[in-house]
Structures are given as C-alpha cells and as structure tokens.
Amino acid sequence: MTEHVILLHGIWMRAFTLQSLARRLRVAGYTVETLDYASVFGGIEPAIARLRERMRAVDAEVVHLVGHSLGGVVALEATRGVRKLPRGRTVCLGPPLRGSAVARGLASVPGGRWLLGHSAGALVDGLDAWTGSRQVGVIAGRLPLGLGIAIGALTSPHDGTVSVEETLLPGISDHCTVAASHTGLLFSAEVADLTVGFLRAGRFAPVRR
Incomplete structure (x- = not known):
C-alpha cells in the first residue's frame, strides 16, 4: 500500500525548513512532499484550497498530513467536514489550536497585526x-x-512560542510533549519517531532506540 505524507510549515517560514523531518519520514518508508504557501500575504484559505487539491492529485492510497505550528491549523481546516479526500492521519507539531497568546500580544501593538497578515484570525x-x-x-x-x-x-509549560495548553484541542486522538523548542520540533529525531508511530497506529508510543 502506497502511503504519502504532505508536510506544511508555519507562519514566516518556508518549505525548506521541513527538509530534516522529510528525510526521516522517507527513511521510514513514506513518499514525502512539502507544501509551500504564503502564510502572511495569502493566509490559510488559499493554503487550504491548495492542500485539498494536492491531496486529491496524489497517486497514493493513503495521504497523511504533518503540519508545524500554523501548518497544523491548515491541515485540520483542510480536512474538516470535506468528503472525497484520501484517507490518512494528521500530526500537528506545536500547533496553536486553541489560539495563540503570542499572536494576540503581537496583534495588540502597532503594526503587529500587519506582521500576522491574513493568518491573524486563525492564530x-x-x-x-x-x-x-x-x-x-x-x-x-x-x-x-x-x-x-x-x-x-x-x-507554562511552553516551547517559547506556543504553550502546551494552546495545543490541547477537544476531539483529537492523542497528545504528547517532548523536550524541544518550537523550531526544534522540526529537527528532533524523537519527534520524527513519534510522528511515524502515530501515522502507523493512530497513537503515540514511547520512542525505542
């Protein structure tokens, strides 16, 4: 069975930041692509539309999604209530699913909302x-x-950008924490292993090396 993974970056970032995680997922046996989108000037709605288009176009029986930060928000909204998308699982890394205190703080200062751009509402x-x-x-x-x-x-606890509390969305299947910063989640071997475990079984298991 062919299983494909689409990776999504967060705000102010680009797809090249996902290469370390992509390599680890390829070693685990998945085909992987990264989806680049204009997080500030475009916002999440165009990204959602592009993601749905890519999911339908991929020649694979299963299409998983892995989103970092805002990318996790995009992944959930792209698959919420939509029929005729490929089956698969979704892993969100450091996502501000309950809203972001940092985004609210930034939006409250002059020019701050401009920095968040069209993604301000979701964040x-x-x-x-x-x-x-x-x-x-x-x-x-x-x-x-x-x-x-x-x-x-x-x-507290938090990763320097998103608090653990902000990642706890009712209805998700599983949740875990790791000793990593917000950006460090992308480069952690433990995070990659946990991601693979969830994509395979729908739950996080202790990492074994």
Whole structure:
C-alpha cells in the first residue's frame, strides 16, 4: 500500500525548513512532499484550497498530513467536514489550536497585526473542537526557548512560542510533549519517531532506540 505524507510549515517560514523531518519520514518508508504557501500575504484559505487539491492529485492510497505550528491549523481546516479526500492521519507539531497568546500580544501593538497578515484570525482565535473523521495527533514542545516569551503571556509549560495548553484541542486522538523548542520540533529525531508511530497506529508510543 502506497502511503504519502504532505508536510506544511508555519507562519514566516518556508518549505525548506521541513527538509530534516522529510528525510526521516522517507527513511521510514513514506513518499514525502512539502507544501509551500504564503502564510502572511495569502493566509490559510488559499493554503487550504491548495492542500485539498494536492491531496486529491496524489497517486497514493493513503495521504497523511504533518503540519508545524500554523501548518497544523491548515491541515485540520483542510480536512474538516470535506468528503472525497484520501484517507490518512494528521500530526500537528506545536500547533496553536486553541489560539495563540503570542499572536494576540503581537496583534495588540502597532503594526503587529500587519506582521500576522491574513493568518491573524486563525492564530488569534483558534479552532473549534475537532469532529472530523481523520485521527489527529498533537506533539507539543516544553523547552521554553523562543522570542515569543517577550511578546505574549505564555502559560507554562511552553516551547517559547506556543504553550502546551494552546495545543490541547477537544476531539483529537492523542497528545504528547517532548523536550524541544518550537523550531526544534522540526529537527528532533524523537519527534520524527513519534510522528511515524502515530501515522502507523493512530497513537503515540514511547520512542525505542
């Protein structure tokens, strides 16, 4: 059975930041692609449309999604209540699913909302509880290193940008935390292993080396 993974980056980032994770997923046996989108000037709606288009176009029986930060929001919204998409699972890495204190702090200062661009609404307000058919797993970081500490009132534990509390969305299948910063989630071998475990079984199991 052919299983494909589409990776999505977060705000202010580009697809090249996903290459380390992509390599690890390919070693695990998946075909992998990265989806680049204009997180500020385009926002999540065009990204959602592009993701659905790519999911339908992929020649694979199973299409999994792995989104970092805002990319996790895009992944959930692209598959919420939509029929005739390939089956698969979704893993979100450090996603501000309940809304972001850092985004709210940034939006409150002059010019801050401009920096968030068309993704401001999703980041400030967060998402409704997950009721989709796809299993969703969330990996949150608890290493408090990042510029977000100076912008928003983050509740501990957090990864320097997103608090663990902000990643806990009702309706998801599983949740775990790792000792990684927000950006560090992309380069962690443990995160990659946990992601593979969830894509295979729909749950996070302890990493064995």
